[in-house]
Structure formats: structure tokens, C-alpha cells
Amino acid sequence: MQAARHPHAALLTSVVVTLATEPAVQAGREAASNAAYAGAAVGLALRGGVALACLFVAWEGQRRLRLGPVLGCAALLGLGWLVLHLVMGVHPDQDLDFYAQDGSSLLDGSYPRSEYPTGAVGLFALETWLGGEPPRTIHALVMLGLHLVTVAAIWSLRTRWSGWFAAFVAVWPLNLFHWEFRYDLAPTAFLVVGLVLALRGRWGSSGVALGIGTALKWSPALALGPLLAWLLTRRETRAAVSLTAGSVAAFAVLTVPFLLWASSGVLAAYEQQGDRGITGESVWFLPLSALGLASAGMNPSDDAGVRNGLNVGVTLVQVALVAGFVVLAARVRPQAHAVALAALTPAVFLLTNRVFSSQFLVLLVAVWAFAAALVVGSEREQLAVGLGIAGATFANALVHPYELPFAWQLASLVMFVLAVGVTAWLVVRASRPAEAVPT
Numbered sequence: 001m002q003a004a005r006h007p008h009a010a011l012l013t014s015v016v017v018t019l020a021t022e023p024a025v026q027a028g029r030e031a032a033s034n035a036a037y038a039g040a041a042v043g044l045a046l047r048g049g050v051a052l053a054c055l056f057v058a059w060e061g062q063r064r065l066r067l068g069p070v071l072g073c074a075a076l077l078g079l080g081w082l083v084l085h086l087v088m089g090v091h092p093d094q095d096l097d098f099y100a101q102d103g104s105s106l107l108d109g110s111y112p113r114s115e116y117p118t119g120a121v122g123l124f125a126l127e128t129w130l131g132g133e134p135p136r137t138i139h140a141l142v143m144l145g146l147h148l149v150t151v152a153a154i155w156s157l158r159t160r161w162s163g164w165f166a167a168f169v170a171v172w173p174l175n176l177f178h179w180e181f182r183y184d185l186a187p188t189a190f191l192v193v194g195l196v197l198a199l200r201g202r203w204g205s206s207g208v209a210l211g212i213g214t215a216l217k218w219s220p221a222l223a224l225g226p227l228l229a230w231l232l233t234r235r236e237t238r239a240a241v242s243l244t245a246g247s248v249a250a251f252a253v254l255t256v257p258f259l260l261w262a263s264s265g266v267l268a269a270y271e272q273q274g275d276r277g278i279t280g281e282s283v284w285f286l287p288l289s290a291l292g293l294a295s296a297g298m299n300p301s302d303d304a305g306v307r308n309g310l311n312v313g314v315t316l317v318q319v320a321l322v323a324g325f326v327v328l329a330a331r332v333r334p335q336a337h338a339v340a341l342a343a344l345t346p347a348v349f350l351l352t353n354r355v356f357s358s359q360f361l362v363l364l365v366a367v368w369a370f371a372a373a374l375v376v377g378s379e380r381e382q383l384a385v386g387l388g389i390a391g392a393t394f395a396n397a398l399v400h401p402y403e404l405p406f407a408w409q410l411a412s413l414v415m416f417v418l419a420v421g422v423t424a425w426l427v428v429r430a431s432r433p434a435e436a437v438p439t
Contacts, residue, residue, distance in 0.1 A: 103133075111262035120216050123186060164386075179362070209250075211247035222346045276355045283356065344427055
């Protein structure tokens with residue numbers, strides 16, 4: 001009985017249950033009927049409930065957690081998930097085909113007119129070169145490696161709370177679809193590593209990591225503003241220059257050569273995303289739909305047919321929020337709190353974006369865990385944050401990829417309420433006067 005309550009045994013149990021329930025959940029997802037979707041949702045709830053119970057056991061014994069076993073459980077989960085899907089013949093998500101097309105185009109000597117930045121296209125080319133088209137196995141293994149980097153980076157904060165939050169990120173099962181078929185773990189890993197380096201005062205290296213993350217996906221760049229504001233307020237000019245130079249140099253190395261080669265193709269990634277309006281998955285769709293100003297499409301990701309003035313207004317709100325985070329970071333004293341606010345800046349921008357995607361939760365979970373590890377004040381607060389994250393990811397999974405056609409808007413509402421609540425609480429916690437970070 002005592003062995004069963006060991007935190008590592010609990011994490012391993014969560015992994016085993018997740019893998020054991022996947023065939024039934026996948027069968028429900030593939031059988032396109034409301035009853036099947038409801039069955040898949042029940043399976044997800046069971047999976048999440050067991051994982052929560054196991055993480056509660058790990059929470060009670062978190063002082064006994066060790067990095068090696070935590071990484072081992074994460075690796076077993078990712079590898080087991082991949083092997084299980086290969087054996088079951090689960091068809092890859094269509095985004096993996098798009099990645100392969102971009103990668104193959106680059107390998108053939110033609111830069112693609114892609115919706116992804118240059119770092120991502122280079123990554124796709126490398127994976128396609130190593131694993132064929134589409135590079136399903138290689139892609140999943142690369143993403144798993146980056147996931148392990150993210151877990152280790154959160155662990156390396158070495159606060160009283162960081163071990164459990166790292167374990168949570170390591171084995172929480174409701175983002176697994178996006179681990180396997182999307183590439184969001186790549187910018188997430190570089191963002192978290194860059195923030196860890198910033199916390200340690202290694203500003204040039206932090207900038208390089210954030211610059212690489214920005215070349216993969218633009219969101220890591222949003223962490224730079226709060227970090228620079230905090231440094232400049234304290235007249236740490238040399239550190240601010242190092243951070244800026246590192247990020248610009250890394251981004252330029254991965255972007256400028258392609259920009260000189262095929263500027264229209266490179267710029268297309270930013271033009272295509274910038275031209276999109278509010279979609280059904282966005283937080284803005286819910287109130288606008290209630291007011292009759294937006295309409296749902298066939299899929300949650302479809303354009304909601306919102307007037308252009310509202311799209312512009314949303315962008316202005318996002319700019320104001322980011323500016324607010326810069327001001328907050330400049331005013332806080334502890335470096336840990338400024339870094340926590342830098343971590344949360346991409347989160348608040350993504351949550352209020354005109355175009356929201358369920359895969360954003362990969363980055364959101366990581367930055368929530370990172371920031372919470374720095375600013376949480378008690379074990380109860382720690383557990384409350386974990387429960388909020390768990391609820392948000394479960395609701396998100398019911399929007400995509402395990403969509404409940406008859407209730408996805410309700411699931412979206414629950415997700416945003418919890419996600420905004422977790423983010424807001426962490427911002428308030430990071431903005432309060434300094435408290436010693438428990439170690």
C-alpha cells in the first residue's frame with residue numbers, strides 16, 4: 001500500500017491508464033456519431049480523473065519526486081502513445097501533411113509559400129529528410145525530446161513547487177494529440193529554456209533561446225518586452241543589450257537567408273495569419289455570437305463573419321494587454337516575478353487572439369506551470385492551479401480533437417473561464433510585493 005502511494009508509482013499508474021484507455025477513446029472519436037463522441041468524452045473524463053488522482057498522490061509526496069523518474073514517465077507516455085497509434089493504424093492529423101509539403105519543397109530547392117515561419121519550415125525539412133513524407137515517427141520523437149526539455153527546464157527552477165509542476169506537465173494526458181501531430185512543443189521548449197536562462201541572469205543566452213523560439217512561432221517574442229522593461233527600469237543596460245542582441249541575432253540567422261532568397265514566401269507566414277478574422281474557437285466569438293454579431297461555421301475553427309472593425313478592436317485590446325504586462329514587469333522588484341510575468345505575456349495574447357487553436361494549450365500549460373512554480377505561495381494554491389489547468393485542458397479537448405458537435409461552445413466557454421482565471425490569478429500573484437520563493 002505504501003509503495004502504491006509513492007509519487008513515482010502514482011505517475012506511472014497515470015501513464016498506464018492513459019495508454020490503456022486510448023483504444024476505446026480513439027474508437028469513439030473515429031465513429032462519427034453523437035453517441036460515439038459522448039463515449040469518447042466519458043473515456044477522456046476517466047483518463048483525466050485517474051491522472052488527477054495520481055497527481056494528487058504525487059502532490060502529497062512531492063518532496064520525494066526526482067527528475068529521472070519524472071522524465072522516464074514522460075518518455076514512456078510519449079513512446080507508448082506513438083507505438084500504440086502505429087499499431088492501431090491511427091491516421092495522422094492533416095497538419096502533419098502540411099508540414100511535410102513545406103519540408104519537401106525546401107528540400108527540393110524551392111522555399112514554400114507557407115503559413116509557418118522560417119524556423120518551422122527548416123524543422124519540417126529536417127524531419128522530412130530524416131523520416132520521409134509525412135515524417136510521422138520522426139516528428140513525434142523530436143516533439144517528445146522537446147517535451148522532455150520543457151519538463152527539465154521547469155524542474156530546474158528548484159523552487160518548492162517546481163518538481164510537482166514539472167511532473168504535471170510531464171504526464172498530463174489531455175494534450176497528447178498535439179504532442180504527436182503538431183509542432184507547438186518546439187517554440188514552447190525554447191520559450192521556457194529562455195525564461196530559465198533569464199532567471200539565472202544569462203541574458204545573452206536567454207535572448208538566443210527566445211530568438212530561436214520566435215523563428216519557430218512568433219509567440220515567444222512576446223516575453224522580451226517584460227524582460228527588457230524590468231532590466232531597463234533597474235538600469236541594467238548591458239544585460240538589456242545582451243538580451244536584445246541574442247534574440248535578434250538568433251532570429252536573423254534563421255530568417256534573413258531565407259528572406260533574401262524568397263522574401264514573398266517568408267513574409268506570407270505573417271501576411272496569411274494577419275489577414276484572418278475572429279474564428280469560432282476564439283474567446284471573442286462567444287459574446288459576439290450571443291449578441292448576434294458572429295455566426296458559427298461548420299467547424300469551430302471557421303471564420304465567424306465578424307465586421308472588420310471588431311477585428312481591429314480585438315487587436316488593439318491585445319496590444320493594450322501586452323503593454324500592461326510590460327508596465328507590470330517594470331514595477332515588480334523580484335526578478336522571479338518579472339520572469340513569471342514574461343512567461344504569462346504570450347499566454348494572455350494567445351487567449352485573446354482573434355484566431356485561437358486548441359494546440360495553444362501546449363504552450364499555455366507550460367507557461368502556467370512555469371509561472372506558478374515561481375509565484376505560488378502555498379500547497380493549496382499549487383493544487384488549485386493544477387486543478388484549473390486540468391479543467392481547462394479537458395474542456396479544450398472537447399472542442400478539438402475530441403469535438404462534441406452538440407456542446408463544443410459550452411466546452412469552449414468552460415475552457416476560457418478556467419484559462420483566463422488561472423492566468424489572471426497568476427498575474428495578480430506575480431504583481432504582489434515580494435515574498436521569498438520557497439525552495
